[in-house]
Amino acid sequence: MADSDLISRIAEAVETSQSADQEAELRYRKFIIAGILDKRCAIPATVIREIVIDVPIHFVPFVPPYIRGFINRHGEPYTVVDLGVLFEQEATKERSFLVLNLPDDQLAFLVSDIHEIVKVPESDVFPITEKLEDERFFEGSVRLGTDDVFIVSVDGIRTRMAGDLGQP
Amino acid sequence: MANLDPKDPVPAGSTENFVSFHISELGFIMERRHFHAAIYRHQSTDLSLTSGPRSMPYIHELLNFENRKVVMFNLDELLMELFHLAEPGSIRVAIIAGLGIFGEKYRDVVTGMLDSRYGDCAGNALAFRIGSDGAIQGIAWSELRLLPAGLRTFLSARGIMGCRFVGEGMEYILDPAVLALPSLTSPALEVQS
Numbered sequence: 001m002a003d004s005d006l007i008s009r010i011a012e013a014v015e016t017s018q019s020a021d022q023e024a025e026l027r028y029r030k031f032i033i034a035g036i037l038d039k040r041c042a043i044p045a046t047v048i049r050e051i052v053i054d055v056p057i058h059f060v061p062f063v064p065p066y067i068r069g070f071i072n073r074h075g076e077p078y079t080v081v082d083l084g085v086l087f088e089q090e091a092t093k094e095r096s097f098l099v100l101n102l103p104d105d106q107l108a109f110l111v112s113d114i115h116e117i118v119k120v121p122e123s124d125v126f127p128i129t130e131k132l133e134d135e136r137f138f139e140g141s142v143r144l145g146t147d148d149v150f151i152v153s154v155d156g157i158r159t160r161m162a163g164d165l166g167q168p
Numbered sequence: 169m170a171n172l173d174p175k176d177p178v179p180a181g182s183t184e185n186f187v188s189f190h191i192s193e194l195g196f197i198m199e200r201r202h203f204h205a206a207i208y209r210h211q212s213t214d215l216s217l218t219s220g221p222r223s224m225p226y227i228h229e230l231l232n233f234e235n236r237k238v239v240m241f242n243l244d245e246l247l248m249e250l251f252h253l254a255e256p257g258s259i260r261v262a263i264i265a266g267l268g269i270f271g272e273k274y275r276d277v278v279t280g281m282l283d284s285r286y287g288d289c290a291g292n293a294l295a296f297r298i299g300s301d302g303a304i305q306g307i308a309w310s311e312l313r314l315l316p317a318g319l320r321t322f323l324s325a326r327g328i329m330g331c332r333f334v335g336e337g338m339e340y341i342l343d344p345a346v347l348a349l350p351s352l353t354s355p356a357l358e359v360q361s
Contacts (some may be wrong), residue, residue: 040208056336058331059252059336059342060319060323061250061251061325061326061328062250062323062326062328063319063322065272067319070315070316070331070338070339072333075313075333076313077313077315077316077331077333077338079319080315104203104317105316105318106316106317107316107318119266123173150356158318161318162318163324165318165319165321167324
């Protein structure tokens with residue numbers, strides 16, 4: 001066998017292997033499972049930049065109650081959205097923050113605690129297809145053992161904020 | 169208004185003078201160029217002791233300054249209410265601004281409102297009462313931060329223009345004219361309606 005044939009076959013094998021890995025990766029999704037008061041929610045790991053515990057919240061006036069103020073992350077202010085107030089009308093007492101990785105805003109979710117990071121098969125993720133009013137904060141659910149946990153919709157929450165703050 | 173717009177760049181390393189003060193643990197800064205005088209332990213006239221239709225939100229005193237009376241807006245009282253802050257110390261500072269801070273759009277409205285209620289006062293100035301530790305401070309523009317995009321327009325329309333982090337604490341950059349305008353113009357709207 002000529003060397004060029006060998007190289008071609010190795011290259012093909014590598015490509016096939018990488019493609020298979022990518023397909024396998026696509027069949028799984030990662031979520032951060034967070035406590036929101038006494039409930040659990042899943043937040044897609046792809047939108048989370050970092051998890052921060054116990055930093056002070058700086059109050060800001062005029063805004064809806066679910067916007068608790070700002071936190072300082074690396075010298076930049078991030079808006080804190082309390083998911084307890086948003087979902088259950090009850091303020092979160094703990095100080096666990098999920099800092100989001102957004103291209104056009106600086107936003108962090110305040111949650112009660114962080115339970116775990118899970119990787120689940122795509123077949124266990126169930127999107128919400130009907131856009132009911134109560135479901136605008138959730139984009140679907142994920143099966144964890146025998147439980148179904150709602151997946152937080154970052155877009156839905158940002159849409160709510162824009163509406164409340166009088167922005168398009 | 170504070171120049172934090174990225175479309176309007178400032179030279180690297182340049183500083184600006186700001187009036188800074190605290191109420192309880194929270195800091196506030198405002199551009200120095202809005203103000204032309206500051207007075208400590210000022211003499212003032214309590215408006216509750218005078219007669220006439222003078223009641224306006226956050227205006228309870230007239231400041232005696234250079235042989236004339238200047239209407240004083242209690243900015244510290246407004247901020248205490250907005251930010252849920254405790255009463256600051258008894259020593260107060262007043263800083264005086266021309267009514268030009270309200271811009272062409274609102275200057276005449278504010279002038280007319282003050283003139284109709286406080287005709288015996290200076291018609292071209294307004295004093296702002298602030299926290300007791302008021303001082304002028306040079307601050308590098310690079311220390312100032314825009315607020316997150318989702319809240320920036322909403323809060324700047326209400327007088328909160330940006331912020332600065334100092335240690336564990338935070339200072340808000342205020343536009344006093346935008347903060348005071350609703351209180352100063354609401355009586356005019358009531359009269360019109």
